[in-house]
Amino acid sequence: MPASTPDPLALERQVCFALVVAARSVLGVYRPVLEPLGLTHPQYLVMLALWGAEPLSVRELGAELRLDAPTLSPLLKRLEAAGLVTRRRLDSDQRSLAVGLTDAGRALRSEAEKVPGLVAQRLAMDVGELERIRDGLTRLIEASGPVPGDA
Template sequence: MTDELALDRQVCFALYSASRAATAAYRPLLEDLGLTYPQYLVMLTLWERDGRGVREICAELGLDTGTLSPLLKRLEGLGLIERRRLSTDERRVEIHLTATGAALRGRAQDIPRRLAGSTGMSESELAALREALVRVTHALQDSTRN
């Protein structure tokens, strides 16, 4: 008989463990850039498209403004981003890369490849895993909204 409550049978624990392991694997790669993992995620959103609103970054990363604001302050202190209030609506703030922040992208270019190499998985296996995780995420988000 299988124990359905055994820790090693829990999808949630496998996801949690994988997330912690991935974050730990990123740490030394990101130290060279002077970034933490959450800061790296913010930079990824801006390297994808500069000039995003704070709310847009929050939505993209699944963060609240209370979590994002300190990340933005630190990135601004590092000279990687700047905050600009919209002239059309002073309540809204857009985040823009500085020249230093934009240039950092080049130094980060090989991080995905290096992390992928650490997994021992093929490109197709990693792509399938990412797609499965996206499906799980969307399904769980949809189920909590209902």
Template sequence: MTRADRPDPGDLDLTKQVCFALYAASRALTAVYRPVLERLGLTYPQYLVMLVLWERGQTSVKALGESLQLDSGTLSPLLKRLEAAGLVDRARDPRDERSVVVSLTAAGDGLRDQATGIPRAIAEATGVPASELTYLRDTLRKITEAATAAPDKETT
């Protein structure tokens, strides 16, 4: 093994890890969302559910889970809490009794108006120009797609 082929011990520095940068950024950004969403009575995961419903309207639980990349074990309690808060309704799809559809209530739809300024407020809170945030979002999507498609194998 030549010197160039040897792993660099510095590669294990925490500050060089993409995974840690993503983790820390995610936690920090979620913390910025928290007080804004509390005024709406939503948690961050509930906000994500509402975003999909505001965009698409009535949606199956399966499609909602696919959009949010959440399994039913995580999604079901979110939906149950949103339903208890009077923001969504869940019902069996009359065309397919095996499927459950989620729809906004009038209160859930009305919450959209209160939420319209959230993306801009969060972007402004970061102090990062919109063009950089757009580039970051697109890059993160590419990383997510590549990581999702990557075969399960050990690295050497």
């Protein structure tokens, strides 16, 4: 391969590598910001979904977070043990669980409102730039969705 032709397999040229490193790095920024709230990043995502709309069935919550039940269930158990959420059987379908916030879970929202600003500050990036990155990642997520015909 001529020296002037970039190597298409160079590690630093791979989207997958950049995404993995960025995810790990950004989650590392969130960790100390979420620690005073008593939340891990996955638990924070569950709380964000519930602060947006509650109650949600486990199925709805899993779809919104793009998590399967075996991944979501332990998160919900820990949040319930912490007194932030409740899980109860739906009257209309005893096989389904509804997840809602406790008063403590609702109250935690006011503390969590500081998280986006603190993360932006720690990243030394303005909110507009982070929103553009998020929008680009959202387009990437949509583009990488299921391919028709794949099972």
